Amino acid sequence: MSGFLAGLCVAVLPLLAAGFWLGRRTARPESLGGLGTPVEHATFQTLHTASLAAPPLRAGLTEETAGRSARRLRTLLGTDALCLTDQETVLAWAGVGAHHRAEIMERLGGPLETGRGEAFRLSCDEPACPLRWAVVAPLTVDERVHGALVACAPRESAVLVRAAGEVARWVSVQLELADLDQSRTRLIEAEIKALRAQISPHFIFNSLAVIASFVRTDPERARELLLEFADFTRYSFRRHGDFTTLADELHAIDHYLALVRARFGERLSVTLQIAPEVLPVALPFLCLQPLVENAVKHGLEGKTDKSHISITAQDAGAEALVVIEDNGTGMDPDRLRRILAGEVSPSGGIGLSNVDERLRQVYGDDHGLVIETAVGAGMKITARLPKYQPGVHSAGRLPRE
Amino acid sequence: MNQSYAVPAVALVVVATVLVGAFGLRISRTTSDFYVASRTVGPRLNAAAISGEYLSAASFLGIAGLVLVQGPDMLWYPVGYTAGYLVLLLFVAAPLRRSGAYTLPDFAEARLGSGAVRRLAGAFVVGVGWLYLLPQLQGAGLTLAVLTDAPDWFGGVLVAVVVVATVAAGGMRSITFVQAFQYWLKLTALLVPALFLVLAWQAHGAPRDAFDEPATFREQRVVRVDDTLDLKLSRPLGVTATGSVDGRRYEGERVELPAGVHHIERGARLTFTKGDPVPVADRGSNGGMSTSLAAGREERPLYATYGLILATFLGTMGLPHVVVRFYTSPHGVAARRTTVAVLGLIGAFYLLPPVYGALGRLYAPELSLIGNADAAVLLLPDRMIGGVGADLLGALVAGGAFAAFLSTASGLTMAVAGVLTQDVLPARGVRHFRLGTVLAMAVPLAASVLVGGLPVADAVGLAFAVSASSFCPLLVLGIWWRRLTPPGAAAGMLIGGGSALVAVGATMAGYPGTGSLHALLAWPALWSVPLGFVTMMLVSLATPGRVPAGTAAILARFHLPEELAGAQVRAAVSAKEVGA
Numbered sequence: 001m002s003g004f005l006a007g008l009c010v011a012v013l014p015l016l017a018a019g020f021w022l023g024r025r026t027a028r029p030e031s032l033g034g035l036g037t038p039v040e041h042a043t044f045q046t047l048h049t050a051s052l053a054a055p056p057l058r059a060g061l062t063e064e065t066a067g068r069s070a071r072r073l074r075t076l077l078g079t080d081a082l083c084l085t086d087q088e089t090v091l092a093w094a095g096v097g098a099h100h101r102a103e104i105m106e107r108l109g110g111p112l113e114t115g116r117g118e119a120f121r122l123s124c125d126e127p128a129c130p131l132r133w134a135v136v137a138p139l140t141v142d143e144r145v146h147g148a149l150v151a152c153a154p155r156e157s158a159v160l161v162r163a164a165g166e167v168a169r170w171v172s173v174q175l176e177l178a179d180l181d182q183s184r185t186r187l188i189e190a191e192i193k194a195l196r197a198q199i200s201p202h203f204i205f206n207s208l209a210v211i212a213s214f215v216r217t218d219p220e221r222a223r224e225l226l227l228e229f230a231d232f233t234r235y236s237f238r239r240h241g242d243f244t245t246l247a248d249e250l251h252a253i254d255h256y257l258a259l260v261r262a263r264f265g266e267r268l269s270v271t272l273q274i275a276p277e278v279l280p281v282a283l284p285f286l287c288l289q290p291l292v293e294n295a296v297k298h299g300l301e302g303k304t305d306k307s308h309i310s311i312t313a314q315d316a317g318a319e320a321l322v323v324i325e326d327n328g329t330g331m332d333p334d335r336l337r338r339i340l341a342g343e344v345s346p347s348g349g350i351g352l353s354n355v356d357e358r359l360r361q362v363y364g365d366d367h368g369l370v371i372e373t374a375v376g377a378g379m380k381i382t383a384r385l386p387k388y389q390p391g392v393h394s395a396g397r398l399p400r401e
Numbered sequence: 402m403n404q405s406y407a408v409p410a411v412a413l414v415v416v417a418t419v420l421v422g423a424f425g426l427r428i429s430r431t432t433s434d435f436y437v438a439s440r441t442v443g444p445r446l447n448a449a450a451i452s453g454e455y456l457s458a459a460s461f462l463g464i465a466g467l468v469l470v471q472g473p474d475m476l477w478y479p480v481g482y483t484a485g486y487l488v489l490l491l492f493v494a495a496p497l498r499r500s501g502a503y504t505l506p507d508f509a510e511a512r513l514g515s516g517a518v519r520r521l522a523g524a525f526v527v528g529v530g531w532l533y534l535l536p537q538l539q540g541a542g543l544t545l546a547v548l549t550d551a552p553d554w555f556g557g558v559l560v561a562v563v564v565v566a567t568v569a570a571g572g573m574r575s576i577t578f579v580q581a582f583q584y585w586l587k588l589t590a591l592l593v594p595a596l597f598l599v600l601a602w603q604a605h606g607a608p609r610d611a612f613d614e615p616a617t618f619r620e621q622r623v624v625r626v627d628d629t630l631d632l633k634l635s636r637p638l639g640v641t642a643t644g645s646v647d648g649r650r651y652e653g654e655r656v657e658l659p660a661g662v663h664h665i666e667r668g669a670r671l672t673f674t675k676g677d678p679v680p681v682a683d684r685g686s687n688g689g690m691s692t693s694l695a696a697g698r699e700e701r702p703l704y705a706t707y708g709l710i711l712a713t714f715l716g717t718m719g720l721p722h723v724v725v726r727f728y729t730s731p732h733g734v735a736a737r738r739t740t741v742a743v744l745g746l747i748g749a750f751y752l753l754p755p756v757y758g759a760l761g762r763l764y765a766p767e768l769s770l771i772g773n774a775d776a777a778v779l780l781l782p783d784r785m786i787g788g789v790g791a792d793l794l795g796a797l798v799a800g801g802a803f804a805a806f807l808s809t810a811s812g813l814t815m816a817v818a819g820v821l822t823q824d825v826l827p828a829r830g831v832r833h834f835r836l837g838t839v840l841a842m843a844v845p846l847a848a849s850v851l852v853g854g855l856p857v858a859d860a861v862g863l864a865f866a867v868s869a870s871s872f873c874p875l876l877v878l879g880i881w882w883r884r885l886t887p888p889g890a891a892a893g894m895l896i897g898g899g900s901a902l903v904a905v906g907a908t909m910a911g912y913p914g915t916g917s918l919h920a921l922l923a924w925p926a927l928w929s930v931p932l933g934f935v936t937m938m939l940v941s942l943a944t945p946g947r948v949p950a951g952t953a954a955i956l957a958r959f960h961l962p963e964e965l966a967g968a969q970v971r972a973a974v975s976a977k978e979v980g981a
Contacts, residue, residue: 018524018895247441247731275575276442277729282501315576317819317834318503387503387728390510393958 049076050170057174058181061139061147066091073171077163079151080130084139084171086147087112097131097152100124104134104150111136115145117165119156130154135161137168141175188361200293203259204233210263225262228255236286245394246313246320246385247279249288253311256289260296267300271310278313278320282394283385284358290351291324291369291381298379299328320385327378336371355383363389407548410796414586414803418811419567422579441731442577448742450577451726453584455482455717455743456750457533457809458540459861461587461802464751466774467859468758469765474706475758478862479751481710483744485717485865490740493718495733496880496959503728504816505721505872506824512879514949515887518894523824525871525898526721527841529864530817532905533720534810534845536860540775541806542849547776548799554850560803561846564811568818569838576815577729583808584746590801591753594782594794598760601785608763616679616766623672624767632663632680632770640677644669679766708924709862715930716865719872721820722812732963757781778802810842817841862924863905870929871898874937880959882938883952889941897933901925 036044053072056065066084070092074082081095085108090101100122111118118136131152139147149168153160207229214222232255235248250272261268292311299307307328314321340353356369363386373379442450460482467475502508509515509522538557545556602608608619626644637659642651645666646658665671673679717723730736761768761777764784768774779802782794821837871894878885878893904925921928949955 018521018899021520245731275577276440277575277577279441280728280731317815318823388501388507388511390514393501 054174058178060178061175063091070094077151077167079153081152083150097129108148111138112145115140119161135164137164139168139172141179207259228258231255242285243282243392243394244285246281253289253292267306269308273312275315277315281320281385281387282392284362287355287358290355294351295324295326299326301329318387322383325380330373330375330377330379332375406792406796407799410800411803414800415563418807421582422567442729444735444738444742446581447729447739448746449581449584451743452746453580453808454722454812456587458537458805461805462540462775462778464754465757465778468755469761469777470769470774476755477706477709481713483747483751484714486740486744488714489718493876494736494740498727498730498736499733499959505724513887513890518887518890520824521891521894523820526820527817529868530721530813531845532864534813535849537806537810538846538849543775544802547779557849560806560810561842564814565838565842568811568814569835580808583804586804587801588750590797594798595753595756597794598781598785616762618673618675618677620675622767623670624770626665626667626669629667630665632665634658634660634680636660641672704920705924708927711930712862712866712869712926715873716869718876719868721816725816814841866926867898867901867905869926870901870933874933878937883956884941884948886941886944886947888944888947889937892940893933893937896936897929901929
């Protein structure tokens with residue numbers, strides 16, 4: 001019997017949990033009935049309708065968003081018909097009398113030109129059609145007319161003109177916000193573009209110098225290095241997609257290290273430890289190479305003896321853990337904090353803070369770089385890369401055999 | 402069994418697993434092997450890893466046990482377990498990989514863009530994982546009990562402790578190598594003894610009456626009854642009994658039992674002579690032991706067979722520990738090649754358990770009487786060969802069995818712990834992953850002590866049924882049907898998977914249903930899978946406004962090869978914008 005009960009519990013518990021969770025999600029405070037005076041009630045209603053009309057408009061003025069908000073706006077104004085237009089066409093018509101579309105577009109030329117509101121009489125052959133007057137209120141963003149809100153009513157009314165003007169101004173604010181959203185997205189995109197793929201000019205210069213030094217003594221080696229250089233630059237200059245796979249990034253690091261080693265020879269040793277499970281992980285393009293470059297720089301800076309760099313990629317459940325460690329000069333933690341906060345620019349390039357910022361942008365603030373360092377104690381950089389993140393897909397590449 | 406060989410063998414497997422897991426990483430110190438170190442896992446290695454993770458106690462012990470008890474009907478089990486990968490290959494493997502999802506909740510989010518559906522899928526992953534872990538722990542308990550006379554719960558606790566310790570400590574750093582190693586270990590552990598057993602069988606004159614009904618004793622055999630049971634005799638039978646039979650005590654006397662039901666008290670010893678038919682044990686309601694599902698099958702054999710086939714064919718794609726392994730493939734084509742290789746590897750493995758089952762019917766038929774049929778694989782070497790050679794072979798089989806528990810249990814624990822950490826427990830971090838690991842193992846461990854023993858293959862079948870009714874509709878419709886909506890997916894999973902879960906819970910609790918109701922509950926897949934599909938489709942059709950915005954682009958990415966996808970997805974998106 002106890003077995004029966006236990007089994008029943010095992011079966012019922014998940015269902016109960018699911019039911020509880022569904023209940024929590026669907027239960028929303030709905031009633032406003034007992035709240036305040038009729039005037040306050042009406043205010044709430046109006047604000048509620050307005051708040052419902054806002055979200056679609058935040059995506060900009062298109063046929064789809066206009067269609068969804070026009071219905072709400074008509075309720076808000078209480079007119080028989082309402083339409084939203086852009087410069088050329090009627091985007092959405094809510095209510096009766098859609099046959100006036102063409103006529104309204106003809107008469108809109110003036111208001112769209114001047115940006116001033118207007119009311120005009122509609123000519124209609126249909127006796128049953130209630131629309132006799134149209135009130136036009138232009139929608140302006142940054143003082144440029146984007147379209148118009150047209151409210152149609154049976155008679156001319158100063159109240160309607162005023163109300164339509166106010167609603168149009170409110171819609172304009174929403175459209176301005178949409179514009180702001182768009183420019184913010186563009187800004188982020190531009191930032192990512194600016195952040196990505198900056199191989200340091202020093203590296204190009206040094207590599208070419210090293211290759212030049214081999215051209216006479218060891219032409220074969222020089223040729224190999226040139227090919228490495230070509231591969232690396234092709235990778236870092238490629239333009240499609242913002243993401244790559246860990247395997248590709250490691251190959252780029254390989255090319256990079258080959259060039260660095262040609263320059264420093266035996267002074268630099270590298271250990272690589274990779275769990276093959278994490279190689280397909282998608283990650284922002286060129287976000288580990290700068291860390292390795294940083295390790296090389298710190299490892300060899302002000303030292304004459306050997307420097308060691310280790311690169312590990314571990315499988316950690318739903319994440320990949322990439323650790324890059326060097327035994328170099330390290331850095332004062334306070335200075336590092338200021339560099340990451342963008343307060344001071346480090347001597348060579350924008351490596352660490354750039355990578356940190358990109359990781360935070362893509363994976364959220366709890367996936368920034370974790371750096372352990374002290375003066376003279378080397379540096380250990382840990383990056384946690386989720387195996388799956390919505391929107392992160394490595395750009396297509398040919399299967400490599 | 403001789404403990405002095407088996408215990409070191411089990412210990413060796415545990416140690417080897419931990420060592421390969423901890424140190425099996427590719428390490429390179431020079432540039433020249435940089436390429437080797439950063440090479441993605443090839444289809445063959447990944448296939449061995451998937452097979453190693455997939456072949457659980459149910460495959461290693463359970464199938465032989467079922468064939469022993471019930472005869473060749475049970476060959477549907479290995480067929481179903483293998484054919485599941487065929488369905489996976491045809492409908493799911495490549496698109497799932499291209500979706501970029503690591504776990505099933507990831508897939509739900511990638512396809513439907515809904516956090517709610519993601520959490521629901523996570524709940525089902527945990528449910529299926531726990532259901533699947535349960536028989537692993539029970540199988541481990543059984544194995545250790547047979548090998549060393551340890552109490553039943555000890556083996557389960559041992560596996561749980563080893564798995565939690567290695568997973569929580571981050572010891573499974575190279576899980577692909579561990580699992581691939583486990584596959585070859587399991588194959589060897591069944592193949593080598595099987596060769597010797599077949600040779601012994603040849604030496605005994607190759608008797609061919611393995612599947613005669615009823616099974617008969619080949620030699621005089623003393624059977625000790627550990628649990629009180631009722632014997633059903635269809636014909637009168639004479640045995641020598643020591644202990645209590647039908648309420649009378651005997652001391653090594655000859656008893657002639659007439660046809661009918663006889664009550665044997667625990668502790669009794671019955672001696673059967675050569676050529677006696679093996680009587681059928683009727684355990685009734687004492688603990689819902691191996692006969693509970695079997696009885697249902699006898700009453701509704703055709704229904705039960707179809708239920709089993711549907712559950713195993715469609716359930717494989719929703720097993721959380723199998724799905725995460727496909728992420729290791731570098732691209733969709735590799736995922737498909739991997740699945741083909743898995744079909745080969747698993748197919749080869751599944752040739753062996755039926756051999757043990759058939760030989761068990763010949764040489765150890767009394768196991769079905771004392772409800773210990775799952776131990777057939779472990780006991781056969783001793784029974785057929787004897788001597789030191791048998792002890793060594795027995796130790797090899799025991800080691801293989803432990804590899805089966807460890808690999809499947811660690812894979813499942815990691816999958817369940819990952820979902821618990823990501824979607825259930827509040828904040829993130831290593832500490833929570835450890836907490837998740839403990840939680841992932843604690844619940845099935847407690848359940849394995851509380852809920853009595855189902856035959857392991859049957860218990861795994863129940864996990865397959867839940868997976869088939871919840872994740873199969875989600876994956877198949879998610880990949881192949883553009884009108885799927887988040888409410889539809891949630892409703893389908895809840896109703897299909899939820900009803901299967903309730904049926905499974907009732908069965909495992911030993912719900913004393915009779916006849917057709919019992920069969921319906923014991924083999925839910927035949928009604929719960931269509932229920933899940935129909936619900937998902939109807940609710941989706943009823944909520945056309947909720948089709949996720951980027952569906953066309955997402956499906957294009959699922960179905961186009963990676964090198965084309967970039968350009969095509971952009972084209973699909975712009976086409977959609979023009980259309981809107």
